[in-house]
Amino acid sequence: MNNYICITCGTQYPASAEAPAHCPICEDDRQYINVAGQQWTTLADLRREHTNILAAIEPGLTGIRSQPSFAIGQQAHLIQTEAGNVLWDCVSLIDDATVGEIKALGGIQAIASSHPHMYGSMIEWSQAFNAPIYLHGDNRPWVMRPDEAIRYWEGETQALLPGLTLVRCGGHFPGSSVLHWAGGAGGRGALFTGDTIMVVSDRRYVSFMYSYPNLIPLNASAVQRIVAAVEPYAFERLHAAWDGRIVEADAKAAVRRSAERYIAHIRE
Numbered sequence: 001m002n003n004y005i006c007i008t009c010g011t012q013y014p015a016s017a018e019a020p021a022h023c024p025i026c027e028d029d030r031q032y033i034n035v036a037g038q039q040w041t042t043l044a045d046l047r048r049e050h051t052n053i054l055a056a057i058e059p060g061l062t063g064i065r066s067q068p069s070f071a072i073g074q075q076a077h078l079i080q081t082e083a084g085n086v087l088w089d090c091v092s093l094i095d096d097a098t099v100g101e102i103k104a105l106g107g108i109q110a111i112a113s114s115h116p117h118m119y120g121s122m123i124e125w126s127q128a129f130n131a132p133i134y135l136h137g138d139n140r141p142w143v144m145r146p147d148e149a150i151r152y153w154e155g156e157t158q159a160l161l162p163g164l165t166l167v168r169c170g171g172h173f174p175g176s177s178v179l180h181w182a183g184g185a186g187g188r189g190a191l192f193t194g195d196t197i198m199v200v201s202d203r204r205y206v207s208f209m210y211s212y213p214n215l216i217p218l219n220a221s222a223v224q225r226i227v228a229a230v231e232p233y234a235f236e237r238l239h240a241a242w243d244g245r246i247v248e249a250d251a252k253a254a255v256r257r258s259a260e261r262y263i264a265h266i267r268e
């Protein structure tokens with residue numbers, strides 16, 4: 001039996017004797033099926049071919065990504081606070097070296113994730129650190145490997161630990177969520193957005209899409225809902241789910257002006 005992992009989206013599946021026939025995450029119109037056809041790997045194979053890189057981003061914040069890049073190549077974030085450490089989003093690879101490095105940073109007390117493209121091998125991570133996983137209940141249909149460690153939250157916000165709040169934004173997925181860290185950016189606040197709010201090549205701006213690989217935009221009201229959801233929170237810095245995709249300064253204003261620009265372009 002193996003917990004197969006889709007090589008295109010990085011999602012790990014329940015244990016099975018043979019690889020699953022389909023990946024519903026990739027068959028969804030926000031993703032795509034590998035041009036070479038549906039292909040699978042396992043954690044054992046990933047461990048032979050890839051390692052994880054842990055890189056300090058700012059005090060109390062570490063990026064975790066796999067090298068060479070795997071699937072959509074995202075970066076998870078470990079946020080260290082006095083109340084405990086949180087893993088925000090996930091990657092598919094976990095190995096002894098990664099677990100050792102993270103234990104040296106205080107381990108993981110809670111895992112939370114923005115949306116199904118970032119779930120990776122989250123159950124393996126949960127088991128390695130004995131940490132619960134917080135997911136928005138609206139994303140439950142896209143959880144491919146259900147587990148008792150998952151705690152579904154409902155509504156618009158969920159306190160995770162003191163100073164760490166999950167905020168549902170919707171848009172990309174109905175339960176697409178962001179994480180607000182009040183103590184981030186030297187106490188000026190940081191927002192972790194996955195790709196619910198995506199930092200674009202011009203780092204003074206962000207964007208908002210239903211599908212990034214297939215370039216399907218959101219409508220104006222969905223974009224306005226995202227901006228309104230994060231409006232109550234102070235954040236100087238914004239971290240999307242890829243290495244270097246950071247709005248360094250005045251990120252809240254960047255979200256506002258990006259939304260105005262976006263809506264101007266999609267309206268007649």
Ligand SMILES: [Zn+2]
Nearest residue numbers: 006009023026
């Ligand atoms: Zn997939």
Ligand SMILES: [Zn+2]
Nearest residue numbers: 115117172195
């Ligand atoms: Zn996504």
